[in-house]
Amino acid sequence: MSTTPAPANPKVGFVSLGCPKALVDSERILTQLRMEGYDVVSTYQDADVVVVNTCGFIDSAKAESLEVIGEAIKENGKVIVTGCMGVEEGNIRNVHPSVLAVTGPQQYEQVVNAVHDVVPPRQDHNPLIDLVPPQGIKLTPRHYAYLKISEGCNHSCSFCIIPSMRGKLVSRPVGDVLDEAQRLVKAGVKELLVISQDTSAYGVDVKYRTGFWNGAPVKTRMTELCEALSTLGVWVRLHYVYPYPHVDELIPLMAAGKILPYLDIPFQHASPKVLKSMKRPAFEDKTLARIKNWREICPDLIIRSTFIVGFPGETEEDFQYLLNWLTEAQLDRVGCFQYSPVEGAPANDLDLDIVPDDVKQDRWDRFMAHQQAISSARLQMRVGREIEVLVDEVDEQGAVGRCFFDAPEIDGNVFIDNGSNLKPGDKVWCKVTDADEYDLWAEQI
Numbered sequence: 001m002s003t004t005p006a007p008a009n010p011k012v013g014f015v016s017l018g019c020p021k022a023l024v025d026s027e028r029i030l031t032q033l034r035m036e037g038y039d040v041v042s043t044y045q046d047a048d049v050v051v052v053n054t055c056g057f058i059d060s061a062k063a064e065s066l067e068v069i070g071e072a073i074k075e076n077g078k079v080i081v082t083g084c085m086g087v088e089e090g091n092i093r094n095v096h097p098s099v100l101a102v103t104g105p106q107q108y109e110q111v112v113n114a115v116h117d118v119v120p121p122r123q124d125h126n127p128l129i130d131l132v133p134p135q136g137i138k139l140t141p142r143h144y145a146y147l148k149i150s151e152g153c154n155h156s157c158s159f160c161i162i163p164s165m166r167g168k169l170v171s172r173p174v175g176d177v178l179d180e181a182q183r184l185v186k187a188g189v190k191e192l193l194v195i196s197q198d199t200s201a202y203g204v205d206v207k208y209r210t211g212f213w214n215g216a217p218v219k220t221r222m223t224e225l226c227e228a229l230s231t232l233g234v235w236v237r238l239h240y241v242y243p244y245p246h247v248d249e250l251i252p253l254m255a256a257g258k259i260l261p262y263l264d265i266p267f268q269h270a271s272p273k274v275l276k277s278m279k280r281p282a283f284e285d286k287t288l289a290r291i292k293n294w295r296e297i298c299p300d301l302i303i304r305s306t307f308i309v310g311f312p313g314e315t316e317e318d319f320q321y322l323l324n325w326l327t328e329a330q331l332d333r334v335g336c337f338q339y340s341p342v343e344g345a346p347a348n349d350l351d352l353d354i355v356p357d358d359v360k361q362d363r364w365d366r367f368m369a370h371q372q373a374i375s376s377a378r379l380q381m382r383v384g385r386e387i388e389v390l391v392d393e394v395d396e397q398g399a400v401g402r403c404f405f406d407a408p409e410i411d412g413n414v415f416i417d418n419g420s421n422l423k424p425g426d427k428v429w430c431k432v433t434d435a436d437e438y439d440l441w442a443e444q445i
Contacts, residue, residue, distance in 0.1 A: 009037050009038060009039045009122060010037070010038050010039070010048050010049075010119040010120070010121060010122065011038065011039045011040075011041045011046055011047050011048045011119075012030075012033055012038050012039070012040055012041070012047060012048065012049055012050070012051060012115060012119075013040075013041055013042070013043065013044055013046070013047030013049070013050040013051070013072075013076065014026060014029075014030060014040060014050070014051050014053070015050065015051070015052045015053065015068055015072065016053045017052070017053060017054055017055045017061070017064060017065055017068060017083070018053070018054070018055025018057070018061060018083065018084065019055065019057075020146045020193065020195050020239070022053055022055060022083055022084065022105070023146060024146050024148040024195070025053060025082075025083070025105065025106060025108070026053045028108055029051070029053075029082075029108055029111050029112065032108065032112050033112060033115060036112075036121040037121050037122045038115070038121065044071075044072060044075035044076040045075065045076070047076055047078075048078070048118070048119040049076075049078045049079070049080060049100075049115055049118040049119050050072045050076045050078065050079050050080070051079075051080045051081075051082060051111060051115065052065070052068055052069050052072055052079060052080070052081050052082070052083075053082050053083040054068075054069070054081060054082070054083035054084060054085035054086060055083065055084055055085065056083070056084035056085030056086075056087065056088065057084065057160075057342070058337075058340045058342055059340050059341070059342065059343075060340065061085075062085055062088075062091075065083075065085045066092070066095050066096070069081060069092065069095075069096050069099065070095070070096060073096060073098055073099070077098075078100060078118055078119075079096075079098075079099050079100060080099070080100050080101045080102075080103075080111065080114045080115065080118070081096075081099050081101070081102045081103070082102075082103045082104070082105070082107065082110075082111045083104070083105055084104070084105050086102050086103050086104040086105065086107070087104045087105075088343075089102040100114065100117075100118055101114035101117070106151055106167075142187075142188050142189070142424070142425060143188060143189060143190045143191065143390065143392075143424060143425035144189060144190065144191035144192075144193065144390070144408060145184045145189045145191075145192060145193070146193045146195050147177065147180065147181055147184070147192045147193065147194050147195065148172070148195050148196060149171065149172055149177050149194060149195070149196050149199065149202050149225065150169055150170060150171040150172055150196040150197070150198070150199075150201070150202055151167065151169070151170045151172075151196070151197070152167040152168045152169045152170050152197060153168070153169060153197035153198050153201075154168055154169045154198070154201060154204070154205075155198065155242075155279075157268075157278055157279050157280060158277060158278055158279045158345065158346040158347040158350065159278060159308065159311065159339065159342065159345055159347045160342075160345060168205070169197070169198065169201055169204060169205045170205060171202050171203050171204070171205050171206055171220055173211050173220070174203075174211040174213065174218050174219070174220045174224070174225060174228075175211045175212050175213045175218070177225065178213040178214075178218065178225075178228050178229070179213070181229055181232060182232060185232045185233070185234055188425065189234060190234050190235060190390055190425055190427060191234060191235040191236075191237060191390060192229060192232075192234055192235065192236050192237070193237045193239060193407065193408070194225075194226075194229070194236065194237065194238050194239060195239045195240060196240060197240065198240060198242055199222065199238055199239060199240050199241050199242075200222055200241050200242040200243075200244045200246070200247055201242070201244075202220065202221065202222045202225060203219065203220035203221045203222070206220050208220055208221045213228060221246075222246065222247075222250070223246065223249045223250060223253075226238070226250060226253055226258070226259050227253065227258070229259065230253065230258035230259055235260050235390065235404070236258075236259040236260060237259075237260045237262050237264075237407060238250070238259070238260075238262065238263060238264060239264040239407070240264060240266060241263050241264060241265050242265070242266075243265055243267075243287060243290065247263070248290070248293075248294070250263075251294045251297045251298050251301070252297060252298075254298045254300075254301060255297050255298040260404045261298050261300045261301045261302060261404060262301075262302045262303075262304070262404055262405060262407070263294075263301065263302070263303050263304070264304045264305070264407065265303060265304075265305050266305060266306050267287070267305045267306075267307060268280055268306065268307055268308050269307060269308060269311065269314075269318075269322060270321055270322045270325035270326075271314070271317075271318035271319075271321045271322060273313070273318060274311055274313065274314050274318050277311065277312065277313055277347075277350060277352065278308075278311060278347075279346075287329075288325070288328050288329060291303065291329055300404075302332045302333065302404065302405035303329075303331050303332055303333075304331065304332060304333030304334065304335075304407070304410075304411065305331055305333075305334055305335075306334070306335045306336070306337065307322070307334065307335070307336045307337070307367070308336075308337050308338075308339050309322070309336060309337075309338060309339065309360060309363040309364050309367055310338050310339040310355040310359065310360030310363060310364070311339045311347070311355070312339070312347060312350050312352035312353065312354055312355065313350065313352030313353055314339075314355055314363075319363050319366075319367075322367070323366070323367070323370050326367075326370060326371055326374060327370075327374070330374060330378065331371070331374070331375075332375065332378050332405055333375065333405065333406075333410075333411050333412075334371045334374075334375065335410070336364055336367050336368060336371070338357075338360040338361065338363075338364050339355065339360065372437045375437050375438065376435070376436065376437040379412075379435035379436070379437070379438075379439075379440060380435050382432045382435060382440060383432050383433065383434060383435055384431070384432060385431070385432050386429055386430065386431050386432075386445065387403040387404070387414070387429070387430055387431075387432060387440075387442065388403060388404070388427055388428070388429055388430075389401040389402065389403050389414045389416065389427065389428055389429075389430050389442065390402055390403075390425075390426075390427050391416075391419065391422045391423065391424055391425065391426045391427070391428065392408070392413075392424055393424060394419065394420065394422050394423055394424060395420075396420060397417075397420075398415060398416050398417045398418065398419045398420055399415075399416040399419025399420065399422045399426075400413050400414070400415055400416070401413070401414050401416060401419075401428075402414060403440070411438075412438040412439040412440065413438075413439050413440075414430065414432075414439070414440045414441075414442050415439065415440070415441045415442070416428070416430055416442050416443065416444055417433075417441065417442075417443060418443055418444050419444055422444075428444055428445075429444075429445045430442035430443060430444050430445060431443050431445055
C-alpha cells in the first residue's frame, strides 16, 4: 500500500535587529507563525520568505537595517520588513523597491498576514496536535528571557523619535505579565529581564488599576509587579528605569534579596543645561543624593547607565561637569554614544551650536577613559568576595557566566576557570580571584 508523503511545512527565515524590546516583538511574531504550522529556519536558502525586524533609533541602526534587508533580498529574494524603521516605508522602498511588505513596530497581525500572502499556511495543520511550547518561541537561551511590560513612551526627549514610532505608553495587564513570567519560569528560565521604553511608568496610563493574578489582587504598578515577580524564585533584573520618586520603593526589595540589586537608568547627561535641551524627565540636582541614599540602604546596588556626548550646545564646561558628576556618582556599568542627529527628532530644530565630529570623538575618548578607571576600581573591590553566577556558556577552558551586576550582552562576564563540569543555566557560588575594567575571574566554591 502506497502512502502519500505529508506536505512540507512552509518555512520562514527571521532576522531580528535592535534592542531587547524588538526581540520580544520577534518572539511574538514567531510564536504565532509556529502555531500556524510554519517552520523557522536559520539560513536564507532554506526559507520560503524572510522577515527582517528593523531598528530605526539612530542613523547607524538604520544603515544596518538597510544593509541586512539588501542581504536578505540578494540571498533569498522574498523579504518582508517590519519594526521601528518600518514607519519610514518610503525610505526603505527607495533603497529596496522589491520588498514585499513594510509594517511598523508592534504590527504583529500585519506581519503574519504578509507572510500568509507570500507562502500560505498548510490547510491540514492542527495547532492542537502540533504544539508550540507554552512559553512561546524564544530567541534567547533557555535560562533567561525578556519580559516586556508595556509599549510606547510618554516622554518627548528632543533626541528621540521612539514615541513617534511606538506611540504613547500602553501598559500590559498585570495579570498577563505575571502569567507570562510564570510560564517562562516553568519552562526553565532562571532570569527575567523586565523591559519597556519606560519601566518606571508602568501603569500610569491605566491609573495603576488593580488586576488579578493567581486569585489575588495586584496593582498595575512597578513596585507591586516586582513584589509579585519576586515570588517566582528567579533573578529579576530591571531595565530602562527612569529615576522617578517611587523608584526609591524598589531599593528595600533589592536589599532584602527579592529582586536583583541592579538598576539600568538612562541618565544621558548630568549638565542641567544639556538635560534641559534634551527635555529629560530627571532632576539632576537630587540624583547624586538619591544614589547615595540608595547605596546606604542597599550597599550591593549596581547602577548601569548610558550617556550622550556632543549634544548640540554642549560646551567643554558642560562636559567637565559630566566627568565630575561621574566621579561623584561612581556608577558601575556605563555606555556612551556620540550624538547623532536622527531624522524627525526635535533636537534637529534646536537653535544651538553643533559640536564638531572631532570634538565629539575627543570627548567620547575622554569619557570612556574616565569611566573605565571608575569601573575598574569598583570591580577590584569584588576580588576575594563570593558571588552567585548564572552560567551562559561552557567549553573545555571553563565556564562563562554573569553575576547580579551583569545583564546579558551589554555588561561584563564572569570567567570560571574550573567550571568545565557546569552547564548553561546552572547557578553556582564562586570566589572572585581577579578583575579588569569590565570582567571578573572566579573559582567555583
